[in-house]
Amino acid sequence: MSEEMRMALGLVIGLIALVLLITMTRIHVFIAVIICAIFIGLFGGMSQNDVLDAITGGFGKS
Secondary structure, eight states, X not given: OXXXXXXXXXXXXXXXXXXXXXXXXXXXXXXXXXXXXXXXXXXXXXXXXXXXXXXXXXXXXX
16 A cells, blocks of 8 residues: 555544544544544554654644
């Protein structure tokens, strides 16, 4: 599987998981977004440190 396909698949699975976490399990939206962001980053091939840096940097700039 090519890297582009893996990243696209991770994004689709992450978005589906986000909707399911919010609607089916009634998890708070913020926690669901954090969980899915971690999943998408790791599935996309980022290292654990890069994922955490991207998440903290993204939330820090908003």
